[in-house]
Amino acid sequence: MSDNLHSPSSRSGPFALARTLAWLRLCAIAGQSVAILSCVTLLNLDVPLLPLMIGVCVLAVFAAGASFRLGMPWKVTEGEAIVHIAADTLLLGYLLYFTGGASNPFVTLLLVPIALSAAALSIAGVSLVAILTGVAYVLLVPYHLPLPTLGNSSLDLDLYVAGMGVNFVIMAILLGVFISNLAKAIRHQQGEVQRVRERALRDEGILAIATQAAGAAHELNTPLSTMRTLLPEIRREHAADNELGDDLDLLQGQVERCRTILREMVAFGQAQLSQVPERITLGEFIHGCMERFQLLRPEAEVALDVSDDAARLRLRSPPGLRHALINLLNNAADASALNDSATVSLAIRRDDRWLELIVTDEGPGFDEFDELGTLGLSQKATGLGIGLALAEATAERLEGELAASNTGHGAQMRLRLPLSVIGDSV
CATH class of the missing domain: 1.20.200 (Fumarase C; Chain A, domain 2)
Structure with missing residues (x-):
C-alpha cells in the first residue's frame, strides 16, 4: 500500500x-x-x-x-x-x-x-x-x-x-x-x-528460528548421505540376520523420509524467495495437505468437510499456507490426544470474498486466548511451541486472520483468508 x-x-x-x-x-x-x-x-x-x-x-x-x-x-x-x-x-x-x-x-x-x-x-x-x-x-x-x-x-x-x-x-x-x-x-x-x-518481535523470533532451521538442514544433509551410503553395506554384511534386516529397512525408510523433508524445505525456501505462488484447485491443495499430515500423524482420524463447489475453487496458494494448515491440524491432533481421542475435523467454508479453513479438536480447549500465537508459551509437553505463531504470521501476511474459540467439546481454529489475495483469477 x-x-x-x-x-x-x-x-x-x-x-x-x-x-x-x-x-x-x-x-x-x-x-x-x-x-x-x-x-x-x-x-x-x-x-x-x-x-x-x-x-x-x-x-x-x-x-x-x-x-x-x-x-x-x-x-x-x-x-x-x-x-x-x-x-x-x-x-x-x-x-x-x-x-x-x-x-x-x-x-x-x-x-x-x-x-x-x-x-x-x-x-x-x-x-x-x-x-x-x-x-x-x-x-x-x-x-x-x-x-x-x-x-x-x-x-x-x-x-x-x-x-x-x-x-x-x-x-x-x-x-x-x-x-x-x-x-x-x-x-x-x-x-x-x-x-x-x-508482531515485529514475533517475526524476529520466527526469522531466527528459520535461520537456524536453514543451517540445520544444510548440516544434516551430510550425515544423512553418510547413513544412506552405509546402510546398504551393513545390510550386505548381515544378510542372514532377518531381525536386523527389518530394523535396517525401518532405518532406511526414516533416512529417506528425512531427506524428503529436507528437499521440501529447500523447495519451500526457493518458492518463498521467488514469490511465485502455486496455482492449484482447493481440492488438490487439501488433498496434498491431508497426505502430508497422514504421513506425520498416521494415528489421527481427520473428518473432512468440503463441498464440491469449494473444491473447484482455484487458488494462488502461497508456499506458507500449506505449512500453516498442517501446523493447525498437528496442534489439533495433540489437543485431542490429551482427551484420549484421535479425531480432528477440517471444514472448508467460502463465500464471495472469504475462504475459511476451520480446524476443530476434541481436546480440553483454551484457558486463555491472549497468548495465541506467542512464541514459547505452548502448554504442550511436546513440540516447539511455535505452530500457532507461524500460522498467525501466515494469516497476517495474507491479509487474513486466525481466530480461536472453545466449542464446549474442544477448541476451534478459524483461518480466514481473503479470496482477493489467494484466489486465482486467471
Missing part, C-alpha cells in the same frame, strides 16, 4: 483533527444560520444580515471543499491542518467583526482550535494556532462593529448573559465530545503501534 494513503495509523493526529474540524463546520453553519435568523426575526436586532450570510455561505463552500479533500488518498499533513484552522479562524473573526468583536459572548469560540490542536498537533503546531487565534482576538478588540442592542440596558444585560450561557453549553459539548474522540483516535494509534511492535 502506498505511503500516501490513509492507513489506520494516519487516521489520528492531523487527519483526525481535520475530520473533527469538518464536523465542527457543519455544526457551525447550522448554529450560525439559526443564530442570525433568530436575531433578525425574533429579537429584531439590527444586525448586518447580508455580510453575515455571505460569511456563512463562504464557510459552507469551504466546508464542502475540505470534506471533498478528506476523501482524497493524500495524507493530511500538520501544515494542511493548520491551514484549515486558519481559514476557520478567519471566517469566525469575520462574523465576530460584524457582531461586536471581542465584546461578543461567543468570542471564546476562538479557544476551540487551540484545544483541538493540543490533542493532535506538535508543540510547534499548537503554538502557531495559538498565535493565529491570539492575533484574531487582539484585532477584534479595536476593529469591530458595535453589537446591536434592544434599547433597554436591563434587557441587553439579560441577552448578554443568555448568550454567555449558550456559549458555555456549546464550549462544554465541543470540548467534551470532540476532544474525547481525538483522544480515542490517539489511543487507537498507540494500540496499533504496540501491536506492530509485538
Whole structure:
C-alpha cells in the first residue's frame, strides 16, 4: 500500500483533527444560520444580515471543499491542518467583526482550535494556532462593529448573559465530545503501534528460528548421505540376520523420509524467495495437505468437510499456507490426544470474498486466548511451541486472520483468508 494513503495509523493526529474540524463546520453553519435568523426575526436586532450570510455561505463552500479533500488518498499533513484552522479562524473573526468583536459572548469560540490542536498537533503546531487565534482576538478588540442592542440596558444585560450561557453549553459539548474522540483516535494509534511492535518481535523470533532451521538442514544433509551410503553395506554384511534386516529397512525408510523433508524445505525456501505462488484447485491443495499430515500423524482420524463447489475453487496458494494448515491440524491432533481421542475435523467454508479453513479438536480447549500465537508459551509437553505463531504470521501476511474459540467439546481454529489475495483469477 502506498505511503500516501490513509492507513489506520494516519487516521489520528492531523487527519483526525481535520475530520473533527469538518464536523465542527457543519455544526457551525447550522448554529450560525439559526443564530442570525433568530436575531433578525425574533429579537429584531439590527444586525448586518447580508455580510453575515455571505460569511456563512463562504464557510459552507469551504466546508464542502475540505470534506471533498478528506476523501482524497493524500495524507493530511500538520501544515494542511493548520491551514484549515486558519481559514476557520478567519471566517469566525469575520462574523465576530460584524457582531461586536471581542465584546461578543461567543468570542471564546476562538479557544476551540487551540484545544483541538493540543490533542493532535506538535508543540510547534499548537503554538502557531495559538498565535493565529491570539492575533484574531487582539484585532477584534479595536476593529469591530458595535453589537446591536434592544434599547433597554436591563434587557441587553439579560441577552448578554443568555448568550454567555449558550456559549458555555456549546464550549462544554465541543470540548467534551470532540476532544474525547481525538483522544480515542490517539489511543487507537498507540494500540496499533504496540501491536506492530509485538508482531515485529514475533517475526524476529520466527526469522531466527528459520535461520537456524536453514543451517540445520544444510548440516544434516551430510550425515544423512553418510547413513544412506552405509546402510546398504551393513545390510550386505548381515544378510542372514532377518531381525536386523527389518530394523535396517525401518532405518532406511526414516533416512529417506528425512531427506524428503529436507528437499521440501529447500523447495519451500526457493518458492518463498521467488514469490511465485502455486496455482492449484482447493481440492488438490487439501488433498496434498491431508497426505502430508497422514504421513506425520498416521494415528489421527481427520473428518473432512468440503463441498464440491469449494473444491473447484482455484487458488494462488502461497508456499506458507500449506505449512500453516498442517501446523493447525498437528496442534489439533495433540489437543485431542490429551482427551484420549484421535479425531480432528477440517471444514472448508467460502463465500464471495472469504475462504475459511476451520480446524476443530476434541481436546480440553483454551484457558486463555491472549497468548495465541506467542512464541514459547505452548502448554504442550511436546513440540516447539511455535505452530500457532507461524500460522498467525501466515494469516497476517495474507491479509487474513486466525481466530480461536472453545466449542464446549474442544477448541476451534478459524483461518480466514481473503479470496482477493489467494484466489486465482486467471
